[in-house]
Amino acid sequence: MTTASLRRSPARGGGRTDPPRPGRKRRGKPQHAARMAHEGLWGYAFLAPWFLGLLGLTLGPLIASLYFSFTDYNLISSPEWTGVDNYVRMFTEDSRYWQSAKVTLxxxxxxxxxxxxxxxxxxxxxxxxxxxxxxxxxxFYLPSLLGGSVAIAILWRQLFGVEGLVNQFLGMFGIETQSWVASPDTALGTLIILNVWQFGAPMVIFLAGLRQVPGELYEAASVDGASVVRKFLAITLPLLTPIIFFNLILRIINAFQAFTPAYIVSGGTGGPTDSTLFYTLYLYQQGFANLDMGYAAAMAWVLLIVIGIFTAANFLFSRFWVFYGDEG
Known part of the structure; x- marks a missing residue:
């Protein structure tokens, strides 16, 4: 057998392969691995502030609040383990808790x-x-930026007060005026109107979705003689269902956590007669006014579970009314 035959590959196409030479080592892989490890260390170094924030500002307080929810803790003395007493008291003894849940819902x-x-x-x-x-x-987007501020809440209280602009307008037509924020029948309604007034954020998202609806669909519907309402119900609304679903999830979570309007309009009491006692406002009263932080932590965890249930239910039922472009 000649030297040329040893250099020729007998398996595929007659290509040439050199036999391994003694003492020959592949170069480059150790240096490449070291460089990748070095770059990985730099990546973790840049991510370190985020990890510290996650542990110190999110996971740490989350775990601590779960522990405090099973204790009697007043922010001054050491917490004392009480088991599920806070949850039992919440569901069986505290009537204001159920009122706050009703108002928030x-x-x-x-x-x-x-x-x-x-x-x-x-x-x-x-x-x-x-x-x-x-x-x-x-x-139209501006109210979404300002609506959750203290200034707007104060303005809203003045607007619906006895001498507010709303009563001045109604008085021009001879309608009897009242303090809308001081009446148990209308106080919550004023806060709902304030929430509706902050429609700017979902409006921008809806507008972006409307820009993506193909124009030829409307042209075809016009040829078939469809009215404007028919076009909206048969074309616009079905194609917007993913965006409606997205906005629905965000706004539900945001509404469950509403606090500032109720606190400012009611003066921090949830009145009149607890008609604006939002869940978060009652949680604040228990934790920082009554110094019952263990009970407040239990309320916070129940709120987290309720928001999770609402979110999961929306995802579960979305299969029946949300339509995506890749579906047949």
Missing amino acids: TYVLVGVPLELAMALLVAVVLNRGLRALNLYRAV
Whole structure:
């Protein structure tokens, strides 16, 4: 056998392969691995502030609050383990807790659909090719930035007060005026109106979704003689269901955590007669006014579970009404 035959591959295509030479080592892999490890260390170094924030500001307090929910803790003395006493008291003894749950649930079930309906209506109007669209979009989005502030809550209390602008307008028509924020029948309604007024954020998302609806679908519907309402129900609404679902999840979570409007409008009491006693407001009262932090921690965990249940239920039922473009 010749030297040339040893250099020729007998298996595939007659290509040449050199036999391994004694003492020959592959170079480059150790250096590449070291470089990758070095870059990985730098990556973890840049992520270190995020990890510290996750542990110190999220996971740490989360675990601590879970422990405190099973204790009697007043922020001054050491917590004392009481088991499930806080949860038993919450569900069986505390009538104000159930009132706060009722008020918050009403706020969510009424305020969120009205807010999304208003946002979709304004988005459809703005999508009809208005001039200065960017200006209108900014103007309608502004309440979403300001609506959760203390200043707007104070303004809202003055607006619906005895001498507020609403009563001045109604007085022009001879309608008897009242303090809308001081009446148990209307106080919660004023906060729901404030929530609806903050429709700017979902409106911008709806407007972006409307821009993605193919125009040829509307043209085909026009050829078939479809009316404007029919086009909206048969084309616009089904294609917007993923965006409606997205906005619905975000607004429900946001509504369950509403605090500032109820605190400012009611003066921190949840009145009149607990008609604006939001869940988060009652949690604040228990934790920082009554120094019953163990009970407040238990309330916080129940709220987390309720929000999780609502979110999971929305995902579960979304298969029946949310339609995506890749579905047949």
